[in-house]
Amino acid sequence: MESLIFFLEDAAPLLVLGLVNGAFYALLSLGLAVIFGMLNVINFTHGAQFMMGAFVAWMLLSWAGIGYWGALILAPLIVGAVGVLIEKTMISRLYKLDHLYGLLLTFGCALVIEGLFRNNFGVSGLPYAVPAELRGGIDLGFMFLPTYRGWVVLMAVVMCLLTWYVIEKTKVGSYLRAATERPQLVQAFGVNVPRMMTLTYGAGVALAAFAGVLAAPIYSVRPDMGASFIITVFAVVVIGGMGSIMGSIVTGFMLGFVQGVTELIYPPFAQTVVFFIMAIVLLTRPAGLFGRA
Amino acid sequence: MAGETIASAAIRPDTDIQGFFGFSRPQAIAFLVLVAVVAVSPFLLYPVFLMKILCFALFACAFNLLIGYVGLLSFGHAAYFGMGAYIAGYTAKAWGFPPEVSILLGGAVGAALGLPFGWLAIRRAGIYFAMITLALAQMVYFFCLQAPFTGGEDGIQAIPRGTLLGIFDLSSDMAMYWLTAFVFLAGFLLIHRIVHSPFGQVLKAIRDNEPRAISLGYRVENYKLVAFVLSAGLAGIAGGTKALVFNIATLTDVHWSMSGEVVLMSLVGGLGTVFGPVVGAAVIITMQNYLAEFGAWVLVIQGAIFIACVLAFRRGVLGEIAHALKVKL
Known part of the structure; x- marks a missing residue:
């Protein structure tokens, strides 16, 4: 029992x-x-939009004096609006082409955005303080949980469940799922499918920006913070398969946890463990854990 | 998947395999022009700059072998290029291997890495294939970051160029240029030969209609895998040559942005064209050369070129020329 508590004291921070x-x-x-479900586009700009969320939070604070709570709502809206603009002007022209063009286009967008931010803010990180209400931590007996970390996990769970609820249980969601399966038919029923695609892209981007704001106080706010992150997320997506909303949520949390465990057992392996799992999943279930072949 | 595919954006290859070395007439002319340019340019331009173009041209041709003729977009070719550079650099510096052996070893290791990676990645197609290759390449990046022989953040520096076959001293830029030109032209002709062999015809059949190729009894996985390994091996040779030219192999060579760069070169020149990747490499390297002082603007401009190519210019420079002249290049 004694040794278990000692183990938990060591292990818990890494697992968190x-x-x-x-x-x-x-x-x-x-x-x-x-985004993929509706547009059939893999959004390579996702990492850059995650980074933009963090930067917009920083700008709101430094330039307009709007703090964390305002940024949590405003930054996703602003970045989502930029996303709508990108979809309207560029991505929407590619729907009739090979999906790979969407990948190449959004990769180009990611380079432009990252380059612009690098020009203006350099490559070193900018600090963003944890909001006063979420400083400190909670003593759980076997470990000390920094409040902000707990908050991030909680917010992510809430946001994921909310998205899942909207898509699977509401009327708007049912339109969305129908348009994913049969866009022409849904359009024939008088639903404005192109606008729905635009808004879906905007919503997906807003989700990335929301994650960016959450990340700002944990990681330093820097132009390349999204680029390497997104590659790991691609591996997560391959592991989960993009068939189900719940699947990607579960896979995301699971792999983060596995990474934490690896950090505990054999640290040098922690950065690559997700890619190894991807290889194993490809060997055994090529369509992904929750994917449909 | 309806409408225009990546491969169909390029000019469809016709079936006339005739004339010299499988080149059609316009291609033969283009090839002679290419050889002439390679032969004359070192007397007019800075050889190191030209060698950089040649290395990247070979890299882009290797990449194009997959996307242009098998229809697979690899977003992780930096892994084979960078590994080729590290292996060639390490064997030349630490073990004192002669340049020809180092470069070939770089290619061999690139191919050896391509075997398991290709084997995994060809289980999926399209977007998934791109994401898988990218993720696997990121794994190689983290490996190179931690492995002792790569020198971590510093990379392998002061790699000696050595003496080719024990006869030709490569320390002068001109001598190194001729070796690089030879490697490039040999690689280029090899790819051309592969594409126009019966094997290459099957690859194109797979690209154009995979279910039909399967129903004809071809084991498409094997064909795809061999093409992948060849492509990875040639990328490794390009990387190894680059390491000797610049005496350096670093993390930049295995970074994902390098994978993006080779995609950009092929896209600018014309995906699926024979000479397009060479033109694309020349355009992008020249641009980087002139914009080097502007720092991160290079990234912005490269991104903008990506966007412009995808939206308005899908055939690429050479694809457009070929289309206008109604020939295939």
Whole structure:
């Protein structure tokens, strides 16, 4: 018993860190899945939009004096609006072409956005303080939980469940699912499918920006914070398969947790464990854990 | 998947395999022009700059072998290029291997890495294939970041160019240029030969209609895998040559942005064209050369070119020229 408590004291912070990472994987892969489901486009700009969320939060604070709570609502709206603009002007022209063009286009957008931010803010990170209400931590007996980390995991769970609820249980969601299966038919019923696609993209992007705001106080706010993150999220998406909303949420949290466990057992392996799992999943279930072949 | 595919954006290959080395007449002319340019340019331009173009041209041609002729978009080719650079650099510096052996070893390791990666990635197609190759390449990046032989953040520096076959000293840029030109032209002709062999015809059949190729009794996985390994091996050779030219192999060579760059080069030149990747490499390297002082603007401009190519210019430079002249290049 004694040794178990000692073990938990060592292990718990790493596992919490894993869960925090998992929260971001879940939010980002969920956004990717929502966009892919509707638009058939893999949004390579997702990482850049995650980064923009963090930067907009920083700008709101430094330039307009709007704090964390305002940013949590405003930043997703602003970045989502930029996303709507990108979809309207560029992505919407590609729907009739090979899906790979969507990948290439959004990759180009990611380079432009990252380059612009690098020009204006350099490559070193900008600090963003944890809001006063969420400082400190809670003593759980076997470990000390920093409040903000707990908050991030909680918010991610809430946001994921909310998205799942909207898509699976509401009327808007049923339109969305119908348009995913048969866009022409839904359009014939008088639903404005192109506008729905635009708004879906905007919503997916807003989700990424929301994750960015959540991440701002944990990671330093820097132009390349999204780029390497998004590649891991791609692996998460391959592991989960993009067939189900719940699937991407569960896979995201699970892999973050596995990463935390790996950090505990063999740290050098932690960054690559997700890719190894991807390889194993490809060997055994090529369509992904929750995917349909 | 309706409408225009990546492969159909390029000019459809016709079936006339005739003339010299499988080149059609316009291609033969283009090839002679290419050889002439390669032969004359070092007397007019800075050889190191030209060698960089040649290395990347070979890299882009290797990448194009997959996307242009099998219809698979790899977003992780930096892994094979970078690994080729590290292996060639390490064997040349630490073990004192001669350049020809180092470069070939770089290619061999690139191919050896391509075997398991290709085997995994060809289980999926399209977007998934791109994401899987990207993720696997990121794994290689983290490996190179931690492995002792790569020198971590510093990379392998001061790689000696050595003496080719024990006869030709490569320390002068001109000598190195001729080796690079030879490697490039040999690789280029090899790819051309592969594409126009019976094997290459099956690859194109798979690209154009995979279910039909399967129903004809071809084991498409094997064909795809061999094409992947060849492509990875040639990328490794390109990387190894680059390491000797610049005496350096670093994390930049295995970074995902390098994978993006080779996609951009092929896209600009014309996906699925024979000479397009060469033109694309020349355009992008020249642009980087002139914009080097503007820092992150290079990233912005590269992104903008990506966007412009996808939206308005899907055939690429050479694809457009070929389309206007109604030939295939």
